[in-house]
Amino acid sequence: MADPEAFVPFYRQEAESVLLFLTRRTLDGEVALDLTAETFAQAWRGWPGVRQDSREEMRAWLFTIARRQLGHYLRRGEAQRTAVRRLGIRTPSMHEDDLAAIEEAAGLLEVRLGLRHELEQLSARERDAVRMRVIEEMPYDEVARRLDVSEQAARARVSRALRTMQRSLAARTLIDGGVS
């Protein structure tokens, strides 16, 4: 069982890694800060049950929480704030100086270039589908109408394209790399 006194030092050690990890994956420093706050709020809730045996295990546990927050955000388009609200944590505003520094530290320019490169590698049909669904946020029925395919086919096309991009990006260590 982890010592409650050790939580804040743990935050000091890991907060920046978590923030940069989330910034690389959301491409948005402000969203990443919200997710970081929720990650540590949830970590505090689970802290009494954590074994403080090795730092690596604790980091793995923390990044599991962070990934869960990220997954929620990517599915819902908004950061979960359950634990933050429950604990009464006021999430700080992102300072504008911070934002540029965080995006630079997270290497967002390279990530964006990587995304652009992968987007260009897709077939024109897949690229159009991703652009409509992800960038222009069209509902699937509209994507299907514009592509002149069934809604099911539109969903499949977007899903296949995103999987392709994800695999390529992971290989380039943009998605799953750079945890530390």
Next chain:
Amino acid sequence: MSHRFRALQELEAELVRVTSAERAEPGRRGPLRRPGAERQTRRLSGTTRTRRLAAVLCGAALLLVTSTIALAATGVILTGASVHPARKLTPYAGAGLPLRGHSKLLSLRVPDPYGGLPWGMRVVQTTRGLVCVQIGRVQNGRLGELGIDGAYNDDGRFHPVGPGVLPAYAGGASEGGVTSERGSCVLADGDVTGNGEAWGSAVAAEFTGVSENAAFARTRGARTQGPPASLRDIAYGILGPHAVSVSYREGSATRTEPVVAGVGAYLIVKKAQSGATGGGQGEAPGTDTPGEGPGTSGVLSVISYEHDGTVCENGYNAQTGGHVAIRHACPAPNPYPRSLRVTPRGGFYRHPAVALRVEHGRALAAELTFPAPFAVTSAAEGYALEAAACPGGHGGGGLDVLDRDVAKGATVRLTLAYPFAHCNRRSLPVEVIYDSSGPDAKRSYGRTPGELVIANVTIALPHGVRAAAPVSRR
């Protein structure tokens, strides 16, 4: 260990506060479950679990209702996804990137005439020498837009807008500035967001009939206007360090508000006066130069400046077309601040290569390439291509502007789309201009200061090739 990001330091302070309080008083936060309590729950019988579940669901529903009421009562709006730039930003093209340490959310807060979050203003300086003003609603010290009136799928949330969400900037010193509902950018001569000591440009803009979401929705099929009863007229600007106050008309009354010291910022949000719902926009009268403005239209009627230790005023009554009563008129500015000296044609003159892009026997575009005689290092400089208009000025005057930095001697490529689409002409005279600003700006004879003609070319339509015109999508 201290964090290099201030936001993480502040989050740490919050965590210290929360964890200390809970360690001192472990039971104070009911919803927090401790591991022991979790194990106890698992040992409950099935019936008890069902009852407990029903109670939890009822409690959750009640909590949801009361939370919603509480949030509505306090005016707190949930935060949604941040707004991203519409296009990828680079430090060397377009408006550039926000310059680190040179963006500032001003303390200015203006209530909305229909209630809700106040309005605020951010001033951003960019890597390409522009100063940009962003306006929007403010919550928790962040500037953003609201997900209503068709924006953001009507999610009702507050969507933060970072300093990187800049208005598109077409580029070129002749552009002077750009205005959109989301903000305005103009060329800056000095540091306006540091200490506000230096200043060289003013931003002023007005919008009428703007919907209440303050935002300028990108959602497909979004209604960009709210109901007429909730429309606003918005005027904003930064008038430089000499500005003291602005006066504007509101109904039959005239109101005077001080501007934000240092940058001379003002922001006026009021109920739409005219009932127009077109979302009209235009440049407001305003300038950083005492003795100029306000002009012949717009909300502002008087701008007061500090000039040589005294306050002077400039005014104009847009309704009557005459000057308003001014007690201490500012002296007229020098009407010719820049040199009128003409630069004769010299080593900078170029002979561009011309390539026609022809598809299916039709000329789609003409591309001019030439080595840059001058480097472009900011938005204050640039190259532009201007095609002559048809006789009588009836269309045909095409334009292309280089909106990125370029090294001296590097190849500049400018493209004229559908060059022969108008007035059945088969040859088209074009001029290539080098735009610049500042006291040393060069100019050619017959051109305004800052416009230097560096090439004259006539593009001919070859025999057997026909003109192409843009295809109308509707």
